[in-house]
Amino acid sequence: xxxxxxxxxxxxxxxxxxxxxxxxxxxxxxxxxxxxxxxxxxxxxxxxxxxxxxxxxxxxxxxxxxxxxxxxxxxxxxxxxxxxxxxxxxxxxxxxxxxxxxxxxxxxxxxxxxxxxxxxxxxxxxxxxxxxxxxxxxxxxxxxxxxxxxxxxxxxxxxxxxxxxxxxxxxxxxxxxxxxxxxxxxxxxxxxxxxxxxxxxxxxxxxxxxxxxxxxxxxxxxxxxxxxxxxxxxxxxxxxxxxxxxxxxxxxxxxxxxxxxxxxxxxxxxxxxxxxxxxxxxxxxxxxxxxxxxxxxxxxxxxxxxxxxxxxxxxxxxxxxxxxxxxxxxx
Amino acid sequence: xxxxxxxxxxxxxxxxxxxxxxxxxxxxxxxxxxxxxxxxxxxxxxxxxxxxxxxxxxxxxxxxxxxxxxxxxxxxxxxxxxxxxxxxxxxxxxxxxxxxxxxxxxxxxxxxxxxxxxxxxxxxxxxxxxxxxxxxxxxxxxxxxxxxxxxxxxxxxxxxxxxxxxxxxxxxxxxxxxxxxxxxxxxxxxxxxxxxxxxxxxxxxxxxxxxxxxxxxxxxxxxxxxxxxxxxxxxxxxxxxxxxxxxxxxxxxxxxxxxxxxxxxxxxxxxxxxxxxxxxxxxxxxxxxxxxxxxxxxxxxxxxxxxxxxxxxxxxxxxxxxxxxxxxxxx
DNA sequence: ATAATTAAATAAACCGGTTTCGAAGGAAGT
DNA sequence: ACTTCCTTCGAAACCGGTTTATTTAATTAT
Numbered sequence: 001x002x003x004x005x006x007x008x009x010x011x012x013x014x015x016x017x018x019x020x021x022x023x024x025x026x027x028x029x030x031x032x033x034x035x036x037x038x039x040x041x042x043x044x045x046x047x048x049x050x051x052x053x054x055x056x057x058x059x060x061x062x063x064x065x066x067x068x069x070x071x072x073x074x075x076x077x078x079x080x081x082x083x084x085x086x087x088x089x090x091x092x093x094x095x096x097x098x099x100x101x102x103x104x105x106x107x108x109x110x111x112x113x114x115x116x117x118x119x120x121x122x123x124x125x126x127x128x129x130x131x132x133x134x135x136x137x138x139x140x141x142x143x144x145x146x147x148x149x150x151x152x153x154x155x156x157x158x159x160x161x162x163x164x165x166x167x168x169x170x171x172x173x174x175x176x177x178x179x180x181x182x183x184x185x186x187x188x189x190x191x192x193x194x195x196x197x198x199x200x201x202x203x204x205x206x207x208x209x210x211x212x213x214x215x216x217x218x219x220x221x222x223x224x225x226x227x228x229x230x231x232x233x234x235x236x237x238x239x240x241x242x243x244x245x246x247x248x249x250x251x252x253x254x255x256x257x258x259x260x261x262x263x264x265x266x267x268x269x270x271x272x273x274x275x276x277x278x279x280x281x282x283x284x285x286x287x288x289x290x291x292x293x294x295x296x297x298x299x300x301x302x303x304x305x306x307x308x309x310x311x312x313x314x315x316x317x318x319x320x321x322x323x324x325x326x327x328x329x330x331x
Numbered sequence: 332x333x334x335x336x337x338x339x340x341x342x343x344x345x346x347x348x349x350x351x352x353x354x355x356x357x358x359x360x361x362x363x364x365x366x367x368x369x370x371x372x373x374x375x376x377x378x379x380x381x382x383x384x385x386x387x388x389x390x391x392x393x394x395x396x397x398x399x400x401x402x403x404x405x406x407x408x409x410x411x412x413x414x415x416x417x418x419x420x421x422x423x424x425x426x427x428x429x430x431x432x433x434x435x436x437x438x439x440x441x442x443x444x445x446x447x448x449x450x451x452x453x454x455x456x457x458x459x460x461x462x463x464x465x466x467x468x469x470x471x472x473x474x475x476x477x478x479x480x481x482x483x484x485x486x487x488x489x490x491x492x493x494x495x496x497x498x499x500x501x502x503x504x505x506x507x508x509x510x511x512x513x514x515x516x517x518x519x520x521x522x523x524x525x526x527x528x529x530x531x532x533x534x535x536x537x538x539x540x541x542x543x544x545x546x547x548x549x550x551x552x553x554x555x556x557x558x559x560x561x562x563x564x565x566x567x568x569x570x571x572x573x574x575x576x577x578x579x580x581x582x583x584x585x586x587x588x589x590x591x592x593x594x595x596x597x598x599x600x601x602x603x604x605x606x607x608x609x610x611x612x613x614x615x616x617x618x619x620x621x622x623x624x625x626x627x628x629x630x631x632x633x634x635x636x637x638x639x640x641x642x643x644x645x646x647x648x649x650x651x652x653x654x655x656x657x658x659x660x661x662x
Numbered sequence: 663a664t665a666a667t668t669a670a671a672t673a674a675a676c677c678g679g680t681t682t683c684g685a686a687g688g689a690a691g692t
Numbered sequence: 693a694c695t696t697c698c699t700t701c702g703a704a705a706c707c708g709g710t711t712t713a714t715t716t717a718a719t720t721a722t
Contacts, residue, residue: 001446003678014702019680029700046439050384050449051678055707059381061425070411080401087428092448094392094425097418108377115332117423118381253614283584283614334708345672350710360670382708386677 002043011039022047053118062086062304063114063122064095073250073278074293075125078148081297082123089305094119111137121145121304128192144307146300149194153315156307160299160316162291164194167320168201168246169208171273171289174322175244176209179331180271182240184217186231186247186255195220198275202246217242221251228254236262242270243331249274249281249288256284256327267329277323285326292318333374342370353378384449393417393635394445394453395426404581404609405624406456409479412628413454420636425450442468452476452635459523475638477631480525484646487638491630491647493622495525498651499532499577500539502604502620505653506575507540510662511602513571515548517562517578517586526551529606533577548573552582559585567593573601574662580605580612580619587615587658598660608654616657623649 004022008015013032020028021036028036039045053059064082069075086093096113114122121144124135128150138145139154147159175183185202188195206213216238221227228251235241236258245255252274256266266272274281277290299316306312335353339346344363351359352367359367370376384390395413400406417424427444445453452475455466459481469476470485478490506514516533519526537544547569552558559582566572567589576586583605587597597603605612608621630647637643 001678005678015679016681016702016704017700020701023680025681027700032700044443046443046447048449048678049447050381050390051707052680053381053707054385054678054709055680057707070407070414076401076407083401083426083428092425092427094423095414096423097414107375112375112377116377116380118379280611280614283611332708336708346709347672347674347711348670351671354710358670363670379708382677383710384677385679385708386710388677 001048002045004045004047007036007039007043007045010043011036057118059118059120060091061094061117061119062091062301063117063119064093065110065122065124066126067098069126072126073280074276074291077278077293078125078297078300081294081299082301083297084294085298085301085305089301091120107137109134109137111141111143114138114143115141119143121308123148123300123304125149125300128189130191144304146304146307148296148300149192151193151315153313158303158307158313158315160296160303160318161194161197162296162318163320164197165201165204167275167289167291168198169205170320170322171246171275172202172205172209172211174287175246175271175273175328176205176211178244178271178328180244181211182214182217182242182244183211184235184242184245185219186228186245186251187218187220188223188227188248188251190220198248214240214242216240223248223250225250225254225257227251228256229258231255232258233262236264244271244273244328246273247275249276249278249286252286252288252327253280253284266327271328271331273328282325287325287328288323290321290323292321332379333376335376335378338367338370338374338376341374342367388449390449390451391422392425392448392450393422393632394448394450395424396441396453396455397457398429400457403457404611405607405622408609408624409456409628409631412625412630413632414628415625416629416632416636420632422451440465440468442472442474445469445474446472450474452639454479454631454635456480456631459520461522475635477635477638479627479631480523482524482646484644489634489638489644489646491627491634491649492525493627493649493651495528495651496532496535498606498620498622499529500536501651501653502577502606503533503536503540503542505618506577506602506604506659507536507542509575509602509659511575512542513545513548513573513575514542515566515573515576516550517559517576517582518549518551519554519558519579519582521551529579545571545573547571554579554581556581556585556588558582559587560589562586563589564593567595575602575604575659577604578606580607580609580617583617583619583658584611584615597658602659602662604659613656618656618659619654621652621654623652 004015004018008018013036017028017032018036021033066075069079094117123146125148135152139152139157142156145157149161151159172183187199219231221231228247232255247255252272256272259266259270274286274288277288281288295318299318303316335346335349339349344367348359349367352364397406400410425448454477456479466483470483470488473487476488480492482490503514518530550562552562559578563586578586583603587603590597590601605617605619608619612619626649630649634647
């Protein structure tokens with residue numbers, strides 16, 4: 001590997017001078033500068049980021065923490081948005097794996113991992129309220145961080161999320177417009193902010209529209225097709241059945257499977273409205289409340305860059321949007 | 332951030348001694364070692380990876396290059412396999428974004444980016460024959476690298492891929508078993524090794540089984556539903572129509588759409604067999620030749636670790652497997 | 663008691679950069 | 693001709709670690 005010393009030697013100048021040229025600082029004569037640039041080019045030289053990071057504390061690297069985000073339809077798209085913005089600004093992404101340190105003589109967690117790698121900032125996704133305690137040291141540190149879908153704020157922390165409450169209201173309002181009164185909801189994991197927010201929105205709309213609320217129509221589980229499938233089977237056995245179901249996309253697909261398996265059809269017998277708009281849902285022509293996943297990633301990135309540059313810290317709430325597919329009908 | 336110097340000062344020893352304790356080297360007395368460990372723990376100290384990497388040239392970071400791999404169903408799962416193995420071995424993953432360097436006074440490419448970040452090795456995916464020239468310097472360098480689905484070998488380079496030729500043969504053989512004779516193939520991008528391999532396998536099987544080969548039944552495009560959709564529409568207009576179609580999953584789904592749109596059905600009118608077994612295909616109950624995506628990622632990781640440790644360089648070819656869904660029937 | 667051996671600890675150089683500060687040299691001012 | 697003021701440049705310290713070579717101290721051998 002060719003280093004700054006090699007360049008300095010070949011150009012017969014000191015390494016300080018080369019450094020000044022690299023960083024385009026003043027204090028270097030035009031002809032010297034030209035000579036150094038020429039030698040750099042000839043030797044295909046690029047300053048080593050690691051060494052640079054050691055002295056500047058800036059690495060042009062953004063850390064990403066997120067358990068299971070790679071096998072998650074939703075976060076995968078968020079990741080895409082992050083890549084677009086961060087790549088554009090010259091940052092690479094360091095994806096922290098979940099190695100368990102056996103020799104863990106210290107409490108080695110998010111904050112330490114970030115300091116350890118000198119990341120300029122970190123994006124956290126896929127975490128719920130249950131995990132909050134783990135973030136304590138990170139929040140108190142001066143590491144710029146942005147959470148996705150978890151409303152944490154701090155001196156160097158902020159978050160982005162979708163308008164989950166409003167989105168859920170929108171879903172109920174749409175179903176009500178179509179004439180539905182009895183609406184079931186199957187929720188994802190309880191410990192996650194998005195779930196509770198959507199539940200709140202659901203209840204707000206039910207109340208505002210004076211629709212019946214029946215606790216037998218409320219289910220929760222995890223964000224899986226299985227949850228949708230099992231919950232729907234129970235719905236199909238109820239005495240008083242709802243006519244429509246609101247659930248996150250993957251859950252909604254599970255519910256559709258259960259309905260079809262029972263020899264019924266969507267939207268003939270049940271109207272189903274999803275939430276998220278993940279790609280798979282599109283294949284089912286799911287009517288859904290869409291979030292802007294890529295937009296979430298982009299917003300998180302821009303917000304993080306703002307925090308890094310000490311500009312703005314305000315949380316960002318992105319709007320949702322109704323996408324009309326083929327799984328809801330007028331009754 | 333607490334540094335080795337802080338620890339040395341508090342423990343009243345030199346930093347060399349602390350370093351030896353960190354690395355569990357000999358030459359430190361038991362009581363000294365214990366004292367230092369205690370202070371490290373009290374101060375929640377963990378040695379900085381960046382500084383460490385600067386002197387050792389080892390970063391415990393694996394680079395990942397791959398254009399568009401985040402919005403690709405296939406590579407996303409490969410990524411998952413990589414994370415599992417690399418995480419387990421204590422490596423983090425550096426995902427290189429595609430920033431264009433305006434000030435690009437040098438030919439700053441794969442090799443340079445790797446050297447620049449001191450990655451211990453790199454996994455390259457999503458590249459085709461067309462890109463080979465760009466890898467020249469990387470291959471000649473001493474950076475351990477593993478390509479996925481591109482058969483490059485070098486002193487520090489190897490590759491993993493699926494048995495695409497065999498898999499394609501398997502697809503044709505299965506269709507033949509079901510009684511199909513006229514088989515069409517819709518291929519993905521021409522410049523990619525996997526496409527040509529599958530085409531070769533297809534032709535081998537056609538010949539071996541003495542089936543008719545008709546160039547009108549051969550199509551190519553990209554790996555998109557649109558390609559499948561458009562190609563299938565053309566098939567539907569042929570005078571002499573095939574009875575079965577072989578295509579990568581996403582393409583196959585596009586083909587199914589075209590068939591259904593024409594008022595026909597699968598497998599009633601056409602049998603469709605896919606290749607890949609991406610998650611979306613499962614929702615269509617696609618009969619397909621499955622690759623083991625996660626296995627590819629795992630194999631690539633293990634191979635890369637072997638190269639890093641100067642153990643083994645042999646390319647790895649993973650077997651494929653027929654998954655019988657509901658899109659093929661006997662004729 | 664002295665020399666030789668061994669173990670423990672440290673000083674110093676190094677990794678490849680950045681940054682501060684002072685020296686050298688030329689131009690301008692008087 | 694002498695001071696003053698820039699501009700250009702390089703020496704040296706620094707970032708937080710590792711590693712080599714050497715010193716110091718304790719142990720064993722003679």
